[in-house]
Amino acid sequence: MRIKNHPILGEFDKGRTVAFSYNGAPMTGCEGEPIAAALRANDVIIHRYTSKEHKPRGIFCAIGRCTDCVMIVNGKPNVRTCVTPLEEGMTVETQYGLLTQEEAEAKGAVL
Amino acid sequence: MRRVELAVVGAGPAGLSAAIEAARHGVEVVVFDENQRPGGQLFKQIHKFFGSKEHRARERGFRIGEDLLKEARELNVTVELETVVSGIYDGLELVVTKNDRVEHLRANAVVIATGASENMIPFPGWTLPGVIGAGAAQTMCNLHGVKPGKNILMVGSGNVGVVVGLQLIQAGCSLEAVIDASPRVGGYGVHAAKIARTGVPFHLRHTIKEVYGKDRVEGAVIVEVDEKWQPVPGSEKDLKVDTVCMAVGLSPMYQLSKIAGCETVEDPSRGGVVPICDEYGATTVPGIYVAGDVSGIEEASSAMIGGKIAGASAALKQGYLAQDVFEERYAAFRKSLEQLRQGQFGHGMKGKKITHTQEGIEVSESLLCRGFVDESEILRFPGIPSEEIRMRGLTPVIECTQNIPCDPCREACVKGCIRIGESITDLPSLSKEVQCTGCGMCVAACPGQAIFLLNQNYSDGEALVVLPYEFQPLPEAGDEGTACDRSGNPVGKAKVLKVQKAKTMDGTAVLSMIVPRELAMTARFFRPSGSEERRA
Numbered sequence: 001m002r003i004k005n006h007p008i009l010g011e012f013d014k015g016r017t018v019a020f021s022y023n024g025a026p027m028t029g030c031e032g033e034p035i036a037a038a039l040r041a042n043d044v045i046i047h048r049y050t051s052k053e054h055k056p057r058g059i060f061c062a063i064g065r066c067t068d069c070v071m072i073v074n075g076k077p078n079v080r081t082c083v084t085p086l087e088e089g090m091t092v093e094t095q096y097g098l099l100t101q102e103e104a105e106a107k108g109a110v111l
Numbered sequence: 112m113r114r115v116e117l118a119v120v121g122a123g124p125a126g127l128s129a130a131i132e133a134a135r136h137g138v139e140v141v142v143f144d145e146n147q148r149p150g151g152q153l154f155k156q157i158h159k160f161f162g163s164k165e166h167r168a169r170e171r172g173f174r175i176g177e178d179l180l181k182e183a184r185e186l187n188v189t190v191e192l193e194t195v196v197s198g199i200y201d202g203l204e205l206v207v208t209k210n211d212r213v214e215h216l217r218a219n220a221v222v223i224a225t226g227a228s229e230n231m232i233p234f235p236g237w238t239l240p241g242v243i244g245a246g247a248a249q250t251m252c253n254l255h256g257v258k259p260g261k262n263i264l265m266v267g268s269g270n271v272g273v274v275v276g277l278q279l280i281q282a283g284c285s286l287e288a289v290i291d292a293s294p295r296v297g298g299y300g301v302h303a304a305k306i307a308r309t310g311v312p313f314h315l316r317h318t319i320k321e322v323y324g325k326d327r328v329e330g331a332v333i334v335e336v337d338e339k340w341q342p343v344p345g346s347e348k349d350l351k352v353d354t355v356c357m358a359v360g361l362s363p364m365y366q367l368s369k370i371a372g373c374e375t376v377e378d379p380s381r382g383g384v385v386p387i388c389d390e391y392g393a394t395t396v397p398g399i400y401v402a403g404d405v406s407g408i409e410e411a412s413s414a415m416i417g418g419k420i421a422g423a424s425a426a427l428k429q430g431y432l433a434q435d436v437f438e439e440r441y442a443a444f445r446k447s448l449e450q451l452r453q454g455q456f457g458h459g460m461k462g463k464k465i466t467h468t469q470e471g472i473e474v475s476e477s478l479l480c481r482g483f484v485d486e487s488e489i490l491r492f493p494g495i496p497s498e499e500i501r502m503r504g505l506t507p508v509i510e511c512t513q514n515i516p517c518d519p520c521r522e523a524c525v526k527g528c529i530r531i532g533e534s535i536t537d538l539p540s541l542s543k544e545v546q547c548t549g550c551g552m553c554v555a556a557c558p559g560q561a562i563f564l565l566n567q568n569y570s571d572g573e574a575l576v577v578l579p580y581e582f583q584p585l586p587e588a589g590d591e592g593t594a595c596d597r598s599g600n601p602v603g604k605a606k607v608l609k610v611q612k613a614k615t616m617d618g619t620a621v622l623s624m625i626v627p628r629e630l631a632m633t634a635r636f637f638r639p640s641g642s643e644e645r646r647a
Binding site: 001002003004005006007008009012014033034037040041045046047055056057058059060061062063064065068082083085 | 145146147157171228229238239240241242243244246247248250251252253255256257258259281282283326327581582583584585618
């Protein structure tokens with residue numbers, strides 16, 4: 001899904017490739033790009049499930065406004081993945097419902 | 112408490128322009144922005160802007176963004192990023208949050224330039240992963256270099272829909288269709304024509320019935336609507352797409368101005384609820400100004416001028432600018448703004464049906480209903496040379512048929528072959544004696560990619576068609592392929608004679624192809640052989 005040789009922008013100036021984990025599975029992305037972009041490049045587009053109806057949600061606005069793309073990142077819930085830069089070794093997990101930090105920890109979110 | 116002379120909220124085109132203008136007169140300016148990078152939405156704008164030179168026409172948005180940042184730096188404007196202004200209270204006191212830390216500061220004046228957010232329409236399946244805002248698609252492609260999807264449906268044919276539609280194709284996605292419930296294309300016809308000639312169908316009078324898929328988008332059903340906007344039974348079409356882009360308008364983000372106590376008004380012509388402001392951007396709260404999309408949805412070009420007006424007003428109020436100097440600058444800004452608001456897409460024109468151009472020429476119905484000018488309509492426009500001239504040698508063919516404020520073509524021709532009347536919204540025409548050198552500068556300069564060069568008498572039975580080309584892989588001289596008409600339908604064989612690239616063309620390649628002579632006024636796109644055939 002990564003764009004190679006764009007007709008106007010040429011090659012994208014991306015950060016170095018780093019490893020992170022998605023629901024425990026190893027993945028790679030570019031350092032500094034939004035977590036959501038790294039996930040999209042790995043064909044992951046479901047970020048969370050809603051609390052009442054358990055419906056999947058993914059990126060909608062991609063600029064940090066709509067909060068549809070929140071996930072649990074490094075054990076912290078409700079992180080907007082479209083505006084949070086990817087760092088080496090991050091743990092990224094699907095979020096189920098709205099969580100407080102305590103609930104996330106109780107559910108064993110920190111892998 | 113920290114004190115600043117001017118606080119600007121939002122580092123997009125309006126906010127940065129306000130900051131630059133105020134700082135130029137000596138005002139100490141701090142700009143706050145919640146994002147990690149300044150520039151607002153400018154850095155995802157990779158198309159060439161319309162307007163005149165003073166509006167930075169024919170420059171791509173992201174380059175304008177780079178220049179604004181450079182200017183702001185040179186004038187010692189402070190830009191504080193990842194900083195949220197969550198409230199403005201009595202006496203222009205701002206509540207600013209950074210790194211989960213709250214700070215209060217007092218400003219002598221505030222410019223609110225918070226921009227706009229994307230609208231959404233609900234339908235069954237609208238929350239499925241894969242249904243995204245058109246702005247989100249643009250962010251993913253142009254900022255992060257990741258395709259938002261493979262097969263995409265664009266909902267909305269306004270400028271956002273057609274501009275992002277092209278950018279998706281440039282990113283390597285397959286744009287399956289553009290739909291709009293309106294009977295007419297909402298955006299500039301030239302933008303629509305760029306994607307129509309690649310073979311993308313426009314389904315006007317169509318809305319989305321549902322998006323389906325187990326836990327992500329697997330397809331979309333569109334349906335025709337009648338005059339009363341009701342679905343026509345039996346007219347459903349199932350499109351196999353994995354992504355649906357919503358380009359159904361923008362709404363001003365007036366919330367901060369409301370917190371600050373500015374009176375607001377609902378004004379559909381400006382995009383919804385907006386703070387009440389005068390021609391200087393001054394709101395009903397003394398010292399608070401608004402600029403850009405928050406004060407009414409427009410283009411980035413007008414947002415920049417609105418920003419300058421607000422910045423100059425804030426400088427005037429604090430005594431950094433003499434009244435007469437202000438008046439002079441304001442008059443120039445106003446004139447520039449008025450120019451951009453002219454024409455058939457200008458102020459107060461939304462929803463109005465246009466039947467004739469300013470010149471009294473009947474508009475192209477095909478452009479409005481199908482996204483491209485039909486060959487049978489094109490000859491009546493002033494940029495199209497007569498057959499006699501086309502047979503005499505190389506000549507520009509300007510397929511510009513709507514009154515849009517734009518004039519880079521006039522300056523692009525070193526021989527002065529292209530003329531535009533008094534108003535920049537006049538349709539371009541050709542001088543009597545066309546002396547085309549074939550340099551291709553007009554082809555590359557036109558932000559609408561509506562200028563072609565043509566020699567109908569290139570050789571015995573062949574014509575030469577020169578066209579703008581912004582796709583990868585870039586064809587090379589000698590390549591063979593298919594000539595397509597304005598709707599993307601294959602019409603015959605084509606051979607690439609040469610491909611010109613130059614720094615001044617800024618990424619727009621100028622491709623010359625040889626086609627059978629009878630296709631001279633038909634062939635307007637080159638499809639390399641081996642590239643995927645599009646569905647009709």
